[in-house]
Amino acid sequence: MTVPENETAPARPSDTDLSAAHASVTLLERLADKLGGRASVTAVYGEPVTADGVTVIPVAKVAFGFGGGAGREVGAAKSGDGGGGGGGAEAKPLGYIEIRDGTATYRPIRDPWSDVVLPLAALVIGGAMPKILRSLRRRG
Incomplete structure (x- = not known):
């Protein structure tokens, strides 16, 4: 070709x-x-x-x-x-x-981050969540 x-x-x-x-x-x-x-x-x-x-x-x-x-x-x-x-x-x-x-x-x-930091973060978020929801309801 x-x-x-x-x-x-x-x-x-x-x-x-x-x-x-x-x-x-x-x-x-x-x-x-x-x-x-x-x-x-x-x-x-x-x-x-x-x-x-x-x-x-x-x-x-x-x-x-x-x-x-x-x-x-x-x-x-x-x-x-x-x-x-x-x-x-x-x-x-x-x-x-x-x-x-x-x-x-x-x-x-065990990873110390998963044993300590993650449970603490969950506690902080869980404690703050009701306050956040109340303030959102007041605005609405």
Whole structure:
């Protein structure tokens, strides 16, 4: 099939484009390997601890993410290649498993905000609500 003279054929990726894409894929694979190997509960909180017949095993939510890209600028008097990437990991403690006398018990780590601040806020709002409703009725 031939292309009419007034139309241009779709651009094919050059060797430079393919090498930049290969470099991006390689970078992402290396990031995934490094982060995936290190993003664990043990890496953040350590090994389970045993003392006085009680074993404590930390429990956490571990997540990681990464991204990268490559680009090429081609145009009048402009040319260049570029690429980059990055990643990160997060570990949030959820609780621990306590093993005592052959019985395992999960103990959650409570968030002080939900234990103290939210009930206090509910009390303040609940105490102020009747006054607010009375003042709204007087206006109406």
